[in-house]
Amino acid sequence: MASNNALASSYNNNIRPLLDAVDRLRNLKVTEEGIQLPTIVVVGDQSSGKSSVLESLAGISLPRGQGICTRVPLIMRLQGDSNTTKPSMHLEYGGKIVPTSEDEITAAINTATVEIAGAGKGISGKPITLVVKKKSVPDLTLVDLPGITHVPVEGQPSDIYEQISKIIKEYIAPQESIILNVLSATVEFPTCESIRMSRQVDRLGERTLAVVTKSDKAPEGLLEKVTVDDVRIGLGYVCVRNRIGDETYKQARVEEERLFTSHPLLLRIDKSMIGIPVLADRLTQIQVSIIAKCLPDIVKKINEKLNRSMSELNSMPQNLSTIADALKAVIRIIKLVRESLEKLLIRG
Template identity: 70%
Template sequence: MVKFGFDGSYNNDTKLSDVIPPLVLSYNDRIRPLLGASDKLRHLQVMKEGIELPTIVVIGDQSSGKSSVLKSLTGINLPHGQGIYTRVPLIMRLQHHSTPNPELHLEYHGKIIPTNETHIAEAINMATDEIAGTGKGISNTPLTLVVKKRGVPDLTMVDLPGITRVPVRGQPEDIYEQISSIIMEYIEPKESIILNVLSATVDFPTCESIRMSQHVDKTGERTLAVVTKADKAPEGLLEKVTADDVNIGLGYVCVRNCIGEESYKEARMEEAKLFESHPLLSKIDKSIVGIPVLAQKLVQIQVNIIAKCLPDMVREINEKLHANVFELKKMAHNLSSTVDAMTAFVRFLDLQKNLSGEFDEYSDEDENEMHCTALMAELLNK
């Protein structure tokens, strides 16, 4: 039987049932406060104030295996299959929860829809149809999946629609432009960590997701590539990930996708066997293979970028706070006495008199064409 070791490796001395999602395993108490602080800021919606937070953004060409990678990392059963299954930005917000029973819900259109681990894929599909329609179109309106579960990391990831150049029946003619616009919006902020999912069956330089990530991250310093379907195209894979012709600054991790009805545990066991015994894949360094290694790299990368961005985030929050306090102080105070009320009323009368006196010459104009200040005077007179 197989179990993940602390270093992301496998050993054969424990039961398979002991295997837990590797993203959880890689997330320990030492780094929980840092990642937790970032997610609390996200929950406070500081991004609506223009303050960007480090976020793992998952991109890839259509059918590259994005959803399978996320399922393997988190243990959450996301919709997957041929075609575009992710038709809206799916924001996955994982939160550590002390109670034994998991709590899952979807947030969209101002609604909160409870669900559970068994029916999560069905619930996501139904919500997607409500947001983007029942056809094959996409929408930039995000769908948030909140997972509160004991042991999961306080971590947020965004799964974006797979890139396709040629629209199929039922898709708009500009489907490529729509998807590109959504992806660029999420990966452009310098705080975004780009998880670029590449299939081993294609040439990396031809991948549209590579072109997009290179456009916003020329040095590759915030791009990590995960190579899926390693078992489908093992020939030359070692050379492709070591040559790095596409300048992936954070490196590559090769993984094996779930096949058919494999359980999560069975898939991890088969992955371990594949990279250990395959005549070609076994030559790839063990530090860049397997879902557990990918999980550790993601957590560490996010910790590093949070630590790097934290001073700027604190500065921006303080600047926003001071600006809002300044504006608040400029607003009229509560009228708590008769004297305060009379003072405010006299000021109002002075304003009316000044406006009326200066703009009487506009009084005969048609109201639809009245000078804006004259119109204000007319309203005050009324």
């Protein structure tokens, strides 16, 4: 017990500040200044089980339904808090902070989505941030993106595939991004559009981790799929079982463990490659590694941007409080322009 407490204390003292710093930088929109942040980006074909994976990691229900449920990027900030007895969560979007609860989270996300992307079935690149503070959740920040679809349904724009592709590529292209590719065990991995997209920006799969859903639906040949690795998943595979029906998340984990320890085909898969707890642990380790690797360069880029901005600010005219000051500033600008023109004329 003392060892666990010491480990938790070390984590909170050393790792949590790094995660908080990256989240604060994201809120400050430094990416709009060309500074990329280490991010775990969740991609998958439509109906691949993306929502189920995120629900299992966060322990909350997310919007479901026919067609595209995720119509805007959803940034999920999961913060484990062993001292809390009641989960707390809120949404951040459009400059607003909207408190919500486990029972109301789906309605709150739907309302925010309508405000951003409209009441139809269109999509938008403007994100919603969901902050979840809850006992027993991993400390992770994940970006969930719209599921990939080729054929627009009624109410969707005809170029829905191109719109979704553009958003996905913006998030997965930076070298600082880790790609969490959600694949259904019921399909052949090389045919997945999400695999094709991720390989365009990560050819060798060095920053791609795959989570295989619906393992209970198609156990035949799954071991070969995740060991032969025809699609180059450099960070490896984790096979999971989705929550079914009215199961609680705790019951789902019990059933998941029973499945992988009793099924004659699935029990052959290595224990380091199965289960939501393993996935949460892998993602946490990967996140810490990528932050440690990228943070020094991020600090350097921020300082360079700051120095350039300060230089530009210092070169601007001082506060002009009188007409005389304004006249002096105009004369100075005219003089600089004249000198520039003379240099151009002299150079021919």
